[in-house]
Amino acid sequence: MIRYRFGRDDLLHTRFAIAPxxxxxxxxxVLRRxxxxxxxxxxxxxxxxxxxxxxxxxxxxxxxxxxxxxxxxVSPPPREPHPxxxxxxxxxxxxPPEQVVAEITQRYGAxxxxAARxxxxxxxxALDRLVDQMRSLWAAVLAPRWAAVSALLESELTARARGLVAVGSRAAFADLHPSASWAADCLTVRGTGRTADVDLAGRGLLLIPSAFTWPLVWPRIDPPWDPALVYPPAGIGDIWEPAPTxxxxxxxxxxxxxxxxxxxLDRPAATLDLAGRIRVSAGGISDHLTVLRHAGLVTRRREGRRVVYARTLAGDALCR
Structure with missing residues (x-):
């Protein structure tokens, strides 16, 4: 059982990230078992x-x-919300090579x-070869499906962050996972195979939704990680359903x-560019772009005399 103990500032410093x-x-x-x-x-x-x-x-x-x-x-803590x-x-x-040696030795001992030598x-x-192997696996089995996985994780981050701001800690940690419970400023995670009492001490907690941890949670409390919890978000059962054609x-x-x-707008374009591609007047295109921008599906920026439009993450997800 692991207890994450929250102090006065820890909820302010609780944050969310996606970790490819x-x-x-x-x-x-999952592929091995x-x-x-x-x-x-x-x-x-x-x-x-x-x-x-x-x-x-x-x-x-x-x-x-x-x-x-x-x-x-092999999986350092993410430094940004969506690397x-x-x-x-x-x-x-x-x-650093000395860190690799130390961690492998700590894992296997005598x-x-x-394969680890x-x-x-x-x-x-060995690190160079390891990274090549990881890149090859990503290209083979995750890159073609990353849009679906990423959309699920982004929606989870949005919902949790909104709950934390609007309702508070109870909403952020409610239904996080059956093994996790929140009470008296303490998040308790059971069934981890480890026992630890972690005082967050102003660092906050890093919450990382992950599709492939299901059905488990992965607490991270070993340096160089700040305290973190990797957990499976709701909706995983739907991400592999065939997409409508x-x-x-x-x-x-x-x-x-x-x-x-x-x-x-899978590639950024100005109003006249879009008008030429779609064969509609620039005024008509501008009206539609205004609606899409107000809905948060596109954004605009000025490049010299041109105003260029691009899809937002929400626009990308909607197209998918």
Missing amino acids: LMELLGAFY PDRSPVHRRWVEWAAPRVPTLDLSLLDAAAPFGGPYWPVF TIETELDRVAAT DLPA PFVDDPAR GGAALEALIGRRRARILRE
């Missing part, structure tokens, strides 16, 4: 045939199952397996012309 590396490691776990994650069955059926040709031996050694300690360098996978892989590659014998070269649903929601404009 955490998703990558979670997806790797798919029977434990029936909610991801559709994804496993699609992803598993893409993996056998990949060399993932170093990733397997750096992200083992079980045990009281998991090497931290890219390349940003996170760069941080893995920049891990029982160092042959490169991290001790030549940690710099065509654009009829979007057109029915916002109208055929606005749906066309929103799709055309």
Whole structure:
């Protein structure tokens, strides 16, 4: 059981983030033991045939199952709310060699397996190979489906952050996970296999929703992490449902012309550019862009004499 104890300033410093590396490691776990994650069955059926040709031996050694300690360098804490996978892989590659040796040794002790020995014998070269393996796995099984996963996580962040601001701590932590409960300024997480009493001491708590941790939570309390909790958000069971074909649903929601404009903004464009592509007057396009901008689906910026429009994250999600 782990207790996160909140002081006066900790709720102010509680924050949310998406961690692509955490998703990558979670997806790797699911692929190795798919029977434990029936909610991801559709994804496993699609992803598993893409993996056998990949060399993932170093990733397997750096992200083992079980045990009281998991090497931290393979998934450092995110420094921003929504980092890219390349940003996170760069941080893995920049891990000091002595840290790699120390964490691998702490994980395995005297029982160092042959697959993990490169991290001790030549940690710099092993790191380079590890990052290559992680990048290959991402490209094969997550990059093509990242839009769906990212949309789910973003919606979870928005809902939790809104609840924290509007209602307070009870809303932020309510229904977080069956193993987590909030009472008397303390978030208690049971069934973790560890026991710790963590005084947040003004650091706040980092909350990271993750599709591939299901059905578990992953408390993070080992340095260099600040206190964090990785948890599965609601709605995971729906993300692998086949997407509807065509654009009829979007057109029915916002109208055929606005749906066309929103799709055309997969790359930023000015009013005249859109008018030329769609063959509609610039005035008509401008009226539709105003509606889309007020709805939070597009944004605009000035580039010299031109005003360029682009889709927002909400616009991207709606198009998906």
